[in-house]
Amino acid sequence: MNSTNRAANRLVIGVTGLIILLLGAVALAVGLPTVIRDGWADGNATATRTLDGWLQQTPLGGPQTSWLWLVGLAALVLLAVLLVVFISRQGRGHTSLLLTEPATDDGQTVVESGLAEQVLQDALADRPEFITSNVSTYRVAKRSVLKVSVTCRRGISPQDVTTLISQQLRHLDALLGVQVPALIQVSGGFRARVSRSTRTQ
């Protein structure tokens, strides 16, 4: 429902996994009698010499430091900032606007999400079938979509719950004069498991 970029999530997990797998594979190759193990010492000497050469050719204010370190630091900071942005983008997509009418000469009508949310919440609040109910509004594919999530008591038929909420949505349609897309999420959850079951019939 939210605007989380799921492909990015999988990319981060996949790339991290790939790097960790490569590190593990190298460690295995060093541990086992392979070509990599035999050539490790030579390779290490060559790599050390090359890196030392680079660091000495790029002095920064003296022979002890190199501006290559600054490049490395900049790369680390850039990646870290990208990752922080990535984290902050998770779970967004709430909207406070439900409907926006096209502007006319007399002005524009805007309906806020709070209206629909409160109307529905009010209608569902005192229902014995539900332990909790919550209504929120998300922006999906440039449309405002209502999300009605309820936690049911044990033994409640999901069909009855859906019919009940659908009915309330239709009342809302009548009130607004427009059919707002909606998602109904029926869950059990921990509180349903520990709370006592209530007979409804």
Add this chain to the structure above:
Amino acid sequence: MSITRTTAGATDAQSVARTGTAAGAVDRPGGGTADSPAVTERLYRRISRRELHSPRSLLAIVLAVLIVLLFVYAGVEIVLNMLGQPALVASPSQVATAIGAADTYPTGAVLVVGSITALVGIVLIVIALTGGRRARHLLVDDRAAVVVDNEVIASALARFAARAADVDPDNTSVTVTHRRARVDITPTSGQPVDATAVLQVVTTKLAAIELRPAVTATVHISRSGKVGA
């Protein structure tokens, strides 16, 4: 427009809703609502697909945080090294030396660490590539997209099965998976349970709940009963 309608108008929900939708389709270009059934259908399909699969957010966030922490630490070591200060744990050159000496470490330890690391990597790749289906089903409804947790379906079926079998609900357990619902009943000692009757009730109830994908029920009666259940 219709916002001004009072609750009196809401009593005739059906007809008002219909006129409202028709009007909305005309004067709502780029507005906040779905305007045609096909558009709504596509929107609902998208929402349903996302609700039925895990976003993998938690793992991605944990990994991102760990990587950022690692980068911050590496950055601090680099700065300390550039300033000629003693390292917190190991300076970059010490790390390089340690990696270079990998072939002199005890083979067993290197292999164990390597295997565990590789395994973690493989698990992450598998998680990144697999579907991550949630334990939920879609329920067909003509007004909204509906997702129902499997445990809600199971708990409803358990109530009906317990009533049909005339046992306590606590002696009935139902497991709902992607396409199956397995009903396990422990009968009260001395009172045989008619499995066919229970299956019929459960199947009828399942048919009434239009689930996608459809779920087929099986009933298993435990051989040993419980006394006083």
